[in-house]
Amino acid sequence: MKMTAKFLTLLFIATAFISCGDDDNEPVLEAVESKTASNIPAPQTGGQGQPVGGPFTKFSFETGAVTTSDTEWDIAFRGTTIAINGGVVTGTDDEPVRNGNAGASIASGTFASITEASGLTFIQDADGAYAIATGSDNGWYNYNPQVNQIAPISGKVLVIRTHDDKYAKVEVLSYYKDAPAQPDADSESRFYTFNYVYNPNEEQTSLE
Amino acid sequence: MNLNSLLLLFFIGALRVSVFGQEVSVQKDSVLIQDLDEVIVTATRTVRQLSSVPLPVTLISKKQLQKTGVIRLDEILNEQTGIITVADQSGFNGIQIQGISSDYVMILIDGVPLVGRSSGNFDLSRLAVGNIKQIEIVKGPSSSLYGSEALGGVVNIITETPKDASLAGDLSYRFASFNTHDANIHIKQKLNKLGYSFFANTLQSDGYDLRPDVQGQTVNPFENYTFNGQLFYDFSDQLKMFVSGRYYTENQDAVLTVSDQLIEGDSDINETNAHIRFDHQITSKWQLQYEFYYTNYKALEELQNTVSNTLFSQNDYNQNLFRPEIRATYAIKSKSAITVGVGYNHENLDRTFFDDKVIFDSQYGYAQYDFYPWKKLNLILGARFDNHSEYQSQFSPKASFNFKLNDAIALKGSVGTGFKAPDFRQLYFDFTNAAVGYTVLGYNVAIDKVKELEAQGQLSDILFDFEDLETPLQAESSVGYNIGAGYAQGKVKLNLNLFRNDFKNLIDTRAIARKTNGQNVFSYANFDRIYTTGLEVDANYKLSDKVTISGGYQLLYAKDKEKKVALERDEVFARDPKTLQAVILENSDYFGLVNRSRHTANFKIFYEVSKWNFNTNLRINYRTKYGLFDGNGNGIIDDYDTTFVDGYALANLTLNKTFSDKYTLQIGANNLFDYQDEENIPGLAGIQLFTKINFNF
Structure with missing residues (x-):
């Protein structure tokens, strides 16, 4: 892993140098951002047989923060459900209106191994179905009834096209507050911690 | 009784003489006789000397049951090598044998099968050992x-x-920890x-509680009774009858x-x-056996909500098996024999979560040729054909050999x-978990039930083609290889066996549809x-006339082949x-299937002092760590899982003293x-002390 990371860093630097050395007529690309978002709260009401409700917590990759904007958001969290700003409402209570062109694709691999968004099929939220499927083992998480815990499925990387046609990749690290390595019965749930890489250049699909 | 007392006196007298006269040869003879x-009968359906059987077998004698003081079958099996x-x-x-779980192990009493399993698992603590x-x-x-x-x-x-x-008979009463009574x-x-x-047995216990901080007991109080009556009647030297009735509650x-x-x-x-x-001896060479067997297993559970005073759940299970079988053995020479058998199996099950009572019918026939092509070489060739009403016919051949290298x-x-x-469950189940909302459907009812759920608007997505479910579910099957050697000379007995079992078509659950509530079907x-x-x-070593020690060891690798392929493909x-980031696992990170310990071992020592009518034994069983379930959601038990149970040893000690x-x-x-x-x-209670008095007449 360390070797790969070093190699990737070198490659990145080399690529950066090469791009810097390119013809001045080419538009200068903004640097790809690699960050961690911690403890994004995702409260919900209902569940356990009752209708699920409550507002989603919206997140923007451009600002790297939670937002209350009705338009400038990319993904949103409520309980284990992740909505994207693209497509139409699925039909549950209190969903935000989709007004962007976001799409989602779930890729398999380590976070570092997903380097390109091109070639992937992006789907959008639709009536009755989230682009990132809900339910254990269907989308991003696994529910273990033996310990009553939600864990992100390791090796699943969410590749997101943002509401304004930029690309990002997300690896959810934890669903529990302060991302404990081993959550226990006292761990507070509905707090997302995730790594993400965001390419702020429109239509640029590179994710490294 | 007079004659008995005389014999007894004579026996005691003889014993005294041998003890004082240090006549070891008498002892040796008795050991020899015991070995012979x-x-x-299980390996070939004919009576075979243990050492000549070409298969890996374990024999537990009544003596061992008595000396160890076990009361249920699971206790004694757990002390055997590889089990x-x-x-x-x-x-x-x-029970797990050679790393194969209880679902795939058949339990017989006097050659006929017991039914009544919970999700495939046969509970051996149901079986008392008193008349074995x-x-x-x-x-x-x-x-x-x-x-x-x-x-x-x-x-x-x-x-x-x-x-x-x-x-003749026994009368015994045993009192043990947790207010446990066994008579x-x-x-x-x-x-x-x-x-x-x-034979009659009763076992009653208050159960135990390993976690007083949690409401409810770990094992709840229970009582059970076993009755077994048997009748033997010889119509003639040629025709003999055996009738057995058993009831357990x-x-x-x-x-x-x-x-x-x-x-x-x-x-x-x-x-x-x-x-x-x-048992019908037609001629000196021809023997016929006609067998009729019926068994019924009922399990009922009814739970009431004590707050609302309403029925919380009711779970009924009622299984019947009826099986007539005819066997014929033809003795060709003194040691060679042909055995053939035909039978009919009728099975039905009526239970909660089934729409109707379901019925299985099958007919079968088998043949076995047990012969000596050369006086040192014994070969057994056999095969069985099963024709079944609900799944494909099965043909099961087997070949084995025993080569006597020297004495x-x-x-x-x-x-x-x-x-x-x-x-039945895998074919006809229709169960929806009330609390979580997922549904499990049997294979044969899945299409109809999915259509029903869809018509009710409960499904958001169907994940399979209906055509896929039209080919019948296959039987699970395996090929097993065993090769080994046995050594017996004087005081030493050694047995070595290498095994490999390849399973295919194992039946497991998969999601076939998604429900609108986010759960799966x-x-x-x-x-x-x-x-x-x-x-x-x-290994078994008779250290002296007083002390026998034995030890056993099993090395086990039990893995899923598909998972190994997925690991090779970095999937x-x-x-x-530390980082909480995903890493790729290698095959070396794969520990194996759940509940399998890499190493299991046992050590036993039996000590006998004839002149005091006293004997004692200590048995230690050890197993190394094993995975309890997949804790990190990747479908395998791996080095990153934190769901391992530490290795542990259990020691059991028994002392026996006979009076008069x-x-x-x-x-x-x-x-x-x-x-x-x-x-x-939770099934392992702490130390349990026991004391038992047995009257033998």
């Missing part, structure tokens, strides 16, 4: 003789037959043509809390077995196939291919506990060092 006496008992969520103690002559365990597939379920092995419980004209009566007599035996309290509401009730198990067999060493080997028919499918492989070693991930040759006082301790792991092994 070791015969088993462990594994408790499921409901505390049922099933011996327990025979044949490891590896035996479907060539026994059909479905005999993949991992066969456990055959042989009950005692009366031999003496005078009334037995066993009588038997063989008059001229008529023989009979009667258990009642256990059931208590749980759901959303802080106390749910109470009880669960009942009732089991009936009726077995009639005629001390014998080489053994066998290749055989085994299968397990899809069970599951159904069964054939997809797994697994293997178990390893070696086992058994399996785990989460690094009739009364035996036994005291002992199971789990002597009080090992507990309340979180991971």
Whole structure:
């Protein structure tokens, strides 16, 4: 892993140098951002047989923060459900209106191994179905009834096209507050911690 | 009785003489006789001397049952090399042989199968050991003789037959920790043509609680009763009849809390077995056996919500098996024989979560040729054909050999196939979990039920083609290989066996549809291919006339082949506990299937002082760590999982002292060092002390 990371860093630097050395007529690309978002709260009401409700917590990759904007958001969290700003409402209570062109694709691999968004099929939220499927083992998480815990499925990387046609990749690290390595019965749930890489250049699909 | 007393006096006298006269030869002779006496019937369905059987077998004698003071079958099996008992969520103690789980091990009493499993697991603690002559365990597939379920092995419980004209028997009472009472009566007599035996047992316990901080007990109070009556009648020297009726009943309290509401009730198990067999010696070479067998297993559980005073749940299970079979054995020469058998199997099950009572019918036939092409080489060739109403016909061949290298060493080997028919649940289940909302459907009802759910608007997505479910579910099948050697010379006995079992078409659940509530609809499918492989070693050494020591060891690798392929393709991930990021796993990170320890071992010492009528034994069983379940959601037990149960050893100690040759006082301790792991092994109570008095007449 360390070797790969070093190699990737070198490659990145080399690529950066090469791009810097390119013809001045080419538009200068903004640097790809690699960050961690911690403890994004995702409260919900209902569940356990009752209708699920409550507002989603919206997140923007451009600002790297939670937002209350009705338009400038990319993904949103409520309980284990992740909505994207693209497509139409699925039909549950209190969903935000989709007004962007976001799409989602779930890729398999380590976070570092997903380097390109091109070639992937992006789907959008639709009536009755989230682009990132809900339910254990269907989308991003696994529910273990033996310990009553939600864990992100390791090796699943969410590749997101943002509401304004930029690309990002997300690896959810934890669903529990302060991302404990081993959550226990006292761990507070509905707090997302995730790594993400965001390419702020429109239509640029590179994710490294 | 007079004659008996005389004999007794004579016997005591002889013993005294031998003790004082240091006549060791008498002892040696008796050991020899005992060895010759070791015969088993399970491996070939004919009486065979243990050492000549070409298969890996374990024989547990009545003597061992008595000396160790065990009361249930699971306790003694757990002390045998390569065999462990594994408790499921409901505390049922099933057996694992060569790394193969309880679902694939057949349990027989006097050659006929017991039914009544919970999710495939057979609870061996249901079986009292009081009237057992011996327990025979044949490891590896035996479907060539026994059909479905005999993949991992066969456990055959042989009950005692009366031999003496005078009334003989045992009366015993045992008191143990947790207010546990166990009482037995066993009588038997063989008059001229008529023989009979009667056995009754009761076991009652308050259960125990390993976690007083949690509401409810770990094991709830229970009581059960076993009755077994047998009748033997010789119409002539040629025609003999055996009739056996057995009844078992258990009642256990059931208590749980759901959303802080106390749910109470009880669960009942009732089991009936009726077995009639005629042994017909037509000529000196031809022998026929006609057998009729019926068994019924009922389990009922009813729970009441004590707060709202309403019925919380009711779970009924009622299974019947009826099986007539005819067997013929033709003795070609003194040692060679052909055995053929035909039979009919009718099985039905009516239970909660089934729409209707379901019925299985099958017809089968088998043949076996047991012969000596050369006087040192014994070959057994056999095959069985099963025709079934609900799944494809099965053909199960098997071949084995025993080569007597010299007086001390014998080489053994066998290749055989085994299968397990899809069970009722895998075909007809219709269950929806009320609390979480997922649904499990049997394979044969899945299409209709999915259509129903869709019509009700409960589905958001169907994940399979209906055509996929039109080909019938296949039986699970295996090929087992065993090769080994046995050494017996003087005071030493050694056995070595290498085994490999390749399973295919294992039935497991997969999601077939998504529900609008976000949960899945599951159904069964054939997809797994697994293997178990390893070696086992058994050693027995008679240190002196007083001391015998024995030891056993099993090395085991049990893995899923599909998972190994996925690992090779870098498709399996785990989460690094420090960075929480996903990392790719290698095959070397793969530990294996759940509940399999890499190493298991046992050590036993038996110490006997004849002149004091005293004997004692200490048995230690050890298993290394094992995975309890996949904790990190990647489908395998791997080095990143934190769900391992630490390795542990259990020691059991028993002391026996006989008075006046009739009364035996036994005291002992199971789990002597009080090992507990309340979180991971709730079925393991702490130290249990016991004392028993047995009156033998």
